[in-house]
Amino acid sequence: MSEKILFVDDEPAILDGYRRLLRGEYEFDIALGPHLALEMLTKQSYAVVIADMRMPEMDGAQLLAKIAAEYPGAVRIMLTGNSDMQTAVRAVNEGAVFRFLTKPCDKELLRTTIQAALAQYRLSGLQQENLGTTAPPKTAKKKIADPALVEIEEKVKKILAVKSVSIRPPSTAGAIYVGKTIWDGPNYIVQSVAGTVAIAHPKNLLDQIPEIGDNVKIEYNAGNASVTNIGG
Numbered sequence: 365m366s367e368k369i370l371f372v373d374d375e376p377a378i379l380d381g382y383r384r385l386l387r388g389e390y391e392f393d394i395a396l397g398p399h400l401a402l403e404m405l406t407k408q409s410y411a412v413v414i415a416d417m418r419m420p421e422m423d424g425a426q427l428l429a430k431i432a433a434e435y436p437g438a439v440r441i442m443l444t445g446n447s448d449m450q451t452a453v454r455a456v457n458e459g460a461v462f463r464f465l466t467k468p469c470d471k472e473l474l475r476t477t478i479q480a481a482l483a484q485y486r487l488s489g490l491q492q493e494n495l496g497t498t499a500p501p502k503t504a505k506k507k508i509a510d511p512a513l514v515e516i517e518e519k520v521k522k523i524l525a526v527k528s529v530s531i532r533p534p535s536t537a538g539a540i541y542v543g544k545t546i547w548d549g550p551n552y553i554v555q556s557v558a559g560t561v562a563i564a565h566p567k568n569l570l571d572q573i574p575e576i577g578d579n580v581k582i583e584y585n586a587g588n589a590s591v592t593n594i595g596g
Contacts (some may be wrong), residue, residue, distance in 0.1 A: 367411040367482055368392060370438075372401040372427065385471060390478065394421055398427040400435045405431065410438050411485040412478060416467075417444030432460045436535075439481040443467055460539045487586055496529040512551065516564050519547055529560045536569060540583045542594070555582065565589065 369392035370383045379394040386392060393408070396402035398419055405413075406563070413431055417424035429441045440460065445467040445497050462484060463477050517531045534541065541563050547554035552564045553573060565582060567573060571590045574580045581592045 367485065369412045369414065369478065370395060370401060370404065370409070370410040372398060372413065372415040372419075372424070373443075374416065378416070385474075386478075389475070394552075398422040398424075400428065402430065404456060405435055405438075410435075412439045412441065412481045414441040414478075415441060417442055428461055437485070439485045441465065441477060441481060443583065444468060453457065460535060462558075464540070484585070513564055516549060516552060516554055519549075520562055524556070524560060529562060531562050531564050534563050534565055534582070534584055534589070536584045536587050536589070539579060541565075542579075542581045544579050545576055548576050555580065 369378060369390050371392060372395045373379050374397045376396060379396065382392070383394065393404060393410075395404055398415070399422070401413070401415070408456075413428065415424040415427050419427070424442055424444065428442065431438055431440060439462045441463045442461045443465050462481055465473065465477060513531050513533070517529055518533060520529050521527070541555055541557050543555045543557040544552055546556045546562065549553055551567055553567060553570065555563045555565060563582075569584070569587065569589050570582070570591050571589065574591055574593065578593050579595060581594050583590050583592070
């Protein structure tokens with residue numbers, strides 16, 4: 365089964381560098397900019413998408429967020445020259461990225477990250493959803509209310525003092541979430557990740573339980589999650 369990789373950048377020289385570095389090691393395509401990348405994704409399945417953060421019209425976080433929504437089976441990696449924490453938070457929360465790497469990226473680190481991403485792709489089993497050569501038709505999704513999440517949603521509305529909030533379960537196969545913990549319930553820890561979006565993390569999947577108000581990174585891998593306090 366093909367496990368093709370897509371590199372996305374707005375600089376031809378960077379894309380040529382990837383081509384020289386990884387030729388013969390992986391099957392991959394390159395896209396000069398996010399719009400071409402989205403067009404290519406309608407025609408070809410990709411196991412991994414590696415995108416630069418700084419691109420005109422649509423940045424890497426916006427691109428990976430679109431890919432996460434439309435092609436969830438593709439494992440997403442962000443490359444950027446900006447090591448600022450806010451950029452990292454936005455990338456992992458909006459694009460649900462698997463890894464965040466800063467440029468210039470060490471060759472071996474890039475290779476090992478690609479290997480880890482391909483392993484995650486195989487492990488998730490989501491490749492079965494992306495076997496077609498065209499984008500799957502969009503169908504209306506029936507919303508099923510989880511009573512536990514509905515209860516959490518009401519509590520979080522009061523905490524954030526907002527009329528509406530989106531409480532989501534985590535992607536336990538492989539994802540990273542960065543943000544502040546805002547609620548601690550019997551079975552869930554709720555983490556605010558972007559505006560009125562919050563993630564309800566099942567406590568039984570976490571390697572440790574953070575305190576309310578902690579700014580943490582919660583990283584899922586194969587159904588379990590590690591919790592790291594990042595301060596701030």
